[in-house]
Amino acid sequence: SYPGTIPKLIITRDPSPTPSPEPPALLSARTELPAGLCLDSHGEDESPCSDSGCGGSPALTRSPRKLSNSSSLGLSSASSFEESEDDFTGSDIESSLSPARSLCSPDEGPGNKSWQKLKTMVHFSPFVVSFKKRYPWVQLAGHAGNFQAGEYGRLLKRYCESEQQCLQKLMKDTLRPYVPGYYGVVQREQQDYNLMDDLLAEFDSPSIMDCKMGSRTYLEEELKKARERPRLRKDMYDKMVAVDPGAPTEEERAQQGILKPRYMQWRETLSSTATLGFRIEGIKKADGTCNTNFKKTKQREQVMQALEDFVGGNTQILKLYLQRLQEIRSVLEQSQFFQTHEVVGSSLLFVHDASGKARVWMIDFGKTVPLPEPQTLDHRTAWVEGNREDGYLWGLDNLVDILSSMLPQ
Numbered sequence: 257s258y259p260g261t262i263p264k265l266i267i268t269r270d271p272s273p274t275p276s277p278e279p280p281a282l283l284s285a286r287t288e289l290p291a292g293l294c295l296d297s298h299g300e301d302e303s304p305c306s307d308s309g310c311g312g313s314p315a316l317t318r319s320p321r322k323l324s325n326s327s328s329l330g331l332s333s334a335s336s337f338e339e340s341e342d343d344f345t346g347s348d349i350e351s352s353l354s355p356a357r358s359l360c361s362p363d364e365g366p367g368n369k370s371w372q373k374l375k376t377m378v379h380f381s382p383f384v385v386s387f388k389k390r391y392p393w394v395q396l397a398g399h400a401g402n403f404q405a406g407e408y409g410r411l412l413k414r415y416c417e418s419e420q421q422c423l424q425k426l427m428k429d430t431l432r433p434y435v436p437g438y439y440g441v442v443q444r445e446q447q448d449y450n451l452m453d454d455l456l457a458e459f460d461s462p463s464i465m466d467c468k469m470g471s472r473t474y475l476e477e478e479l480k481k482a483r484e485r486p487r488l489r490k491d492m493y494d495k496m497v498a499v500d501p502g503a504p505t506e507e508e509r510a511q512q513g514i515l516k517p518r519y520m521q522w523r524e525t526l527s528s529t530a531t532l533g534f535r536i537e538g539i540k541k542a543d544g545t546c547n548t549n550f551k552k553t554k555q556r557e558q559v560m561q562a563l564e565d566f567v568g569g570n571t572q573i574l575k576l577y578l579q580r581l582q583e584i585r586s587v588l589e590q591s592q593f594f595q596t597h598e599v600v601g602s603s604l605l606f607v608h609d610a611s612g613k614a615r616v617w618m619i620d621f622g623k624t625v626p627l628p629e630p631q632t633l634d635h636r637t638a639w640v641e642g643n644r645e646d647g648y649l650w651g652l653d654n655l656v657d658i659l660s661s662m663l664p665q
């Protein structure tokens with residue numbers, strides 16, 4: 257298991273069947289909370305590109321406007337990813353449970369966040385690009401309303417300054433072939449977007465998997481903020497209760513809210529993030545079925561089963577994925593960008609189709625931040641607060657090891 261210290265914000269109960277050591281508390285939601293603590297129905301300014309951090313941050317000179325829940329629907333269907341639940345065919349157990357979805361629903365009334373997490377919902381978005389190729393675009397994870405269709409096999413992702421900085425640097429780094437091509441900032445309907453390659457464009461009826469990498473999903477900066485300006489998140493409390501009604505403490509129950517790092521950490525220990533350094537966020541298969549119900553996929557065997565199902569038992573595809581991951585790992589080990597950035601919340605996007613093509617790319621750099629010079633990370637050392645290690649390569653080592661063990665020796 258992960259050799260590092262996972263800070264326990266509040267000790268409730270370990271959702272893991274295997275006991276883990278109890279590390280020291282770094283932050284407590286208890287009485288240390290200063291006066292003025294407020295209860296948000298959604299978070300504010302939690303991370304560089306969290307739903308409020310990016311669009312709502314006053315530091316951004318770019319358009320701070322938040323997309324409304326229906327904003328993508330408000331645009332032409334030929335140019336936007338429409339939310340089309342009619343197309344949904346997957347087993348979406350968690351989404352039906354998720355209170356956050358109804359919390360963020362359009363009829364929620366004013367004053368609430370204007371856009372929401374996709375969570376366990378998957379967006380299928382058929383659209384027409386300028387060369388008339390029509391294909392269903394799928395957003396497996398992340399914030400709803402974050403994406404718009406671009407032209408020529410490109411897509412627009414809601415502007416986030418730290419992501420822009422990263423993508424710009426990555427275009428000059430050895431990692432360039434392993435990230436979506438980046439084409440700068442574009443504006444649509446007064447909203448700024450980062451324009452990048454749609455990685456699905458070159459596939460026919462692709463199968464897709466999103467794996468969130470690293471042993472930690474919140475930035476050190478987020479911990480600091482939570483201490484200095486603690487905000488109780490009602491939406492996160494509700495999401496927690498929907499998955500495990502026994503998870504909140506008495507106090508959290510009374511407050512009907514939890515701090516973001518506490519929620520993120522609970523998610524990490526519930527899934528394989530804390531023990532394997534990555535977790536599956538969602539899988540969509542070529543037959544149209546989707547599963548984003550991996551919150552409790554924690555054990556190595558459960559992960560293997562999900563991967564096996566994803567590739568449909570096709571060892572050739574598995575082999576190609578393994579090769580690509582090994583290639584990415586060796587490039588990461590040399591990459592100047594990677595050595596000098598804390599990479600949190602970033603995913604590996606796996607895509608294959610019936611033609612036998614299988615590729616993996618790194619996506620989502622909204623919470624990838626530069627380190628102060630001359631600090632570097634090896635991405636394998638256990639995290640202790642202050643060292644900023646993210647466990648990315650430790651997770652990739654585990655993923656490579658799991659895929660290798662699934663292939664005939």
Ligand SMILES: Nc1ncnc2c1ncn2[C@@H]1O[C@H](COP(=O)(O)OP(=O)(O)OP(=O)(O)O)[C@@H](O)[C@H]1O
Pocket residue numbers: 394395396397398399400402411436452453454455456464466601603605619620621622
């Ligand atoms: N360049 C791309 N090409 C194709 N699909 C993409 C691309 N980028 C993202 N996606 C799809 O959108 C999903 C969410 O992407 P991403 O993680 O970048 O969004 P986000 O809103 O920043 O997520 P989070 O809330 O985790 O920060 C991915 O799981 C994938 O399905």
Ligand SMILES: O=P(O)(O)O[C@@H]1[C@H](O)[C@H](O)[C@@H](OP(=O)(O)O)[C@H](OP(=O)(O)O)[C@H]1O
Pocket residue numbers: 299302303305306307308373375473495516520523601622623
């Ligand atoms: O997957 P879940 O259980 O829905 O939880 C969300 C997930 O951890 C996202 O990664 C996080 O966004 P960031 O990575 O951008 O912080 C988001 O925070 P947010 O609600 O503050 O955006 C969480 O709500």
